[in-house]
Amino acid sequence: MAKIVINKSHLFHNLQQIEKKINDKNKIAVVLKDNAYGHGLVEIAQLCHEYGIKNAVVRTFKEAESVVTFFDNILILADTPPHTYSHTFHIAVNSLEALQHIPKNSKIQLKVDSGMHRNGLSPNELEEAFLGASKKNITITGIFTHYRSADELGSAYFWQKENFKHIKAEVKRLCEKLFLPIPLFHSANSSAVFRDNFYAEDMVRVGIALYGYLDTDPIFNNPHLKPVLSLYANKISTRTVSKNQRIGYGGTATIPKQMQISTYDIGYGDGFLRLNERKKYHTPDGFEVLGRVSMDNLSLNTTQEEVCLFNDVTQLAHIHDTITYEILTSLKPTIKRIII
Amino acid sequence: MAKIVINKSHLFHNLQQIEKKINDKNKIAVVLKDNAYGHGLVEIAQLCHEYGIKNAVVRTFKEAESVVTFFDNILILADTPPHTYSHTFHIAVNSLEALQHIPKNSKIQLKVDSGMHRNGLSPNELEEAFLGASKKNITITGIFTHYRSADELGSAYFWQKENFKHIKAEVKRLCEKLFLPIPLFHSANSSAVFRDNFYAEDMVRVGIALYGYLDTDPIFNNPHLKPVLSLYANKISTRTVSKNQRIGYGGTATIPKQMQISTYDIGYGDGFLRLNERKKYHTPDGFEVLGRVSMDNLSLNTTQEEVCLFNDVTQLAHIHDTITYEILTSLKPTIKRIII
Numbered sequence: 001m002a003k004i005v006i007n008k009s010h011l012f013h014n015l016q017q018i019e020k021k022i023n024d025k026n027k028i029a030v031v032l033k034d035n036a037y038g039h040g041l042v043e044i045a046q047l048c049h050e051y052g053i054k055n056a057v058v059r060t061f062k063e064a065e066s067v068v069t070f071f072d073n074i075l076i077l078a079d080t081p082p083h084t085y086s087h088t089f090h091i092a093v094n095s096l097e098a099l100q101h102i103p104k105n106s107k108i109q110l111k112v113d114s115g116m117h118r119n120g121l122s123p124n125e126l127e128e129a130f131l132g133a134s135k136k137n138i139t140i141t142g143i144f145t146h147y148r149s150a151d152e153l154g155s156a157y158f159w160q161k162e163n164f165k166h167i168k169a170e171v172k173r174l175c176e177k178l179f180l181p182i183p184l185f186h187s188a189n190s191s192a193v194f195r196d197n198f199y200a201e202d203m204v205r206v207g208i209a210l211y212g213y214l215d216t217d218p219i220f221n222n223p224h225l226k227p228v229l230s231l232y233a234n235k236i237s238t239r240t241v242s243k244n245q246r247i248g249y250g251g252t253a254t255i256p257k258q259m260q261i262s263t264y265d266i267g268y269g270d271g272f273l274r275l276n277e278r279k280k281y282h283t284p285d286g287f288e289v290l291g292r293v294s295m296d297n298l299s300l301n302t303t304q305e306e307v308c309l310f311n312d313v314t315q316l317a318h319i320h321d322t323i324t325y326e327i328l329t330s331l332k333p334t335i336k337r338i339i340i
Numbered sequence: 341m342a343k344i345v346i347n348k349s350h351l352f353h354n355l356q357q358i359e360k361k362i363n364d365k366n367k368i369a370v371v372l373k374d375n376a377y378g379h380g381l382v383e384i385a386q387l388c389h390e391y392g393i394k395n396a397v398v399r400t401f402k403e404a405e406s407v408v409t410f411f412d413n414i415l416i417l418a419d420t421p422p423h424t425y426s427h428t429f430h431i432a433v434n435s436l437e438a439l440q441h442i443p444k445n446s447k448i449q450l451k452v453d454s455g456m457h458r459n460g461l462s463p464n465e466l467e468e469a470f471l472g473a474s475k476k477n478i479t480i481t482g483i484f485t486h487y488r489s490a491d492e493l494g495s496a497y498f499w500q501k502e503n504f505k506h507i508k509a510e511v512k513r514l515c516e517k518l519f520l521p522i523p524l525f526h527s528a529n530s531s532a533v534f535r536d537n538f539y540a541e542d543m544v545r546v547g548i549a550l551y552g553y554l555d556t557d558p559i560f561n562n563p564h565l566k567p568v569l570s571l572y573a574n575k576i577s578t579r580t581v582s583k584n585q586r587i588g589y590g591g592t593a594t595i596p597k598q599m600q601i602s603t604y605d606i607g608y609g610d611g612f613l614r615l616n617e618r619k620k621y622h623t624p625d626g627f628e629v630l631g632r633v634s635m636d637n638l639s640l641n642t643t644q645e646e647v648c649l650f651n652d653v654t655q656l657a658h659i660h661d662t663i664t665y666e667i668l669t670s671l672k673p674t675i676k677r678i679i680i
Contacts, residue, residue: 034609034635059636095577117587118603118639119577148589156591237435237459247457251488251496263458269374274666295374296399299458326614329635
């Protein structure tokens, strides 16, 4: 049976790198949304808890509920009003309209748009948001933003940071005026954490770096991170194929000489994105994926019972014209997870 | 909240087309593996049962167990020995070695390699398989194969069919010799069903055609099928953006004039494969996906509360250099399914 192996020491190594940079373990919030980027929500939550992490970021209330025992604070990015309530939950609010649907007495964090122009309130909507929250006895526990280009060289990162500085000043002014405590401020994602220093902010949100990747411009002084997830497939059957035989759908792979090949129990139905005759890939042990990956199977030039399909998805991300995040997040929750 | 809409009348229309071609409803086996190609295993199983389908094909025992009440026969393609037993289950066997792990008194179907050279016994291993099964009182209920190129013009389909004819003859010879009943024979997948006629075989396995697609060479006289699945996203927030503002990760989308844009709650984390600046897509209503799709979000030039992202994945398959199957199967089971 195929399996995903989660390397605990790699995860802890990455957390150490983040902690070293931030200088305060309590400021780290681990991003566990989308099944912990495909790694397994509960598995990663449990390990982060063991390391001593107190804060997490998830997408849905369902995710939050399943890891509620592991953290002191969980920021929930999706706006849907909650069915349950927990003191641990902080609901992200992206618009004045969304604020209207938040139940009384909840804890929220306002997302403010500093230049990515997707989610978040406009800075000029802050006063209305604070007044609206006050009326419903909603506590604003945090103000945050997201960088669109922290991983790329260019000015965007700097003016977004500058915008967030103004947002923070405005929030402080409002809190003084309304006699409210100052909320937490946070803006840094993985790339920003390692590009800059955020000692002055109250939290950093680390997703991809936690999992061992940083798709950042190589000009930045990147830390050495270790990929946490490896994918293993098991053999279904082996056969001897003759020279010039063609295998798989469309017969796109022609065998150069008589050899033994085997079929393995991973396909794009498992979230291992489909390779075809235009997308060539070799496993870490040098085995070639022969022909097209099908829904449940792929063929390799080996007879090994178990094969590591990847222990680093950088190359696959490149082959699929995408980012490491997608290769990882695509993996289906149905694949067995094992922690080593 | 995002949702997947399953169109029952489209599914029934496709089943009618298949039935019309096969002339016998009882010969149809619906392929429900991989969460019914992303459509929702139980939802599709229930609807097929309602239509009167008696046979299904799944990948795992877990899938088989969750739809066992809907069918008389379920062929399970994965080889892993079962934890449970049901008279409804038929286990696919791909190799002599796999046969050794099959529990006594089981019902199996032998997959035979007729030219795809991936899974299945070699034709010359049939006698050994029949003798081995006999010894453990295993009943061979079926003999099947799979076409590598039924969807493409070319000779491969014909010589594979010829090979399967020889395999059938050999199986009949063995059954006479061993005083065994003749098993069911089946070879046709969706493309083969509509390309040819299989009145002489006992079953056809329809997957992609059931869901409304046929990635077949247009030279074949293809039926009119109707896509069953549509994907809808819900608005998170709307904003007014000025001319030349850039939005999303990397700021890759530049807005040509002042307009209102909105963010929606679908991303590649939901299995909607990532679009970037090299992969342009418009929704069926003509809205443009602006910039990069992120894990949980995408942006469109509309303010509609709910948007249909697709009701036919042909174009997306083309954009992603893949097949309709992958676009559908990638959709995560966590998205809510609604039958209309």
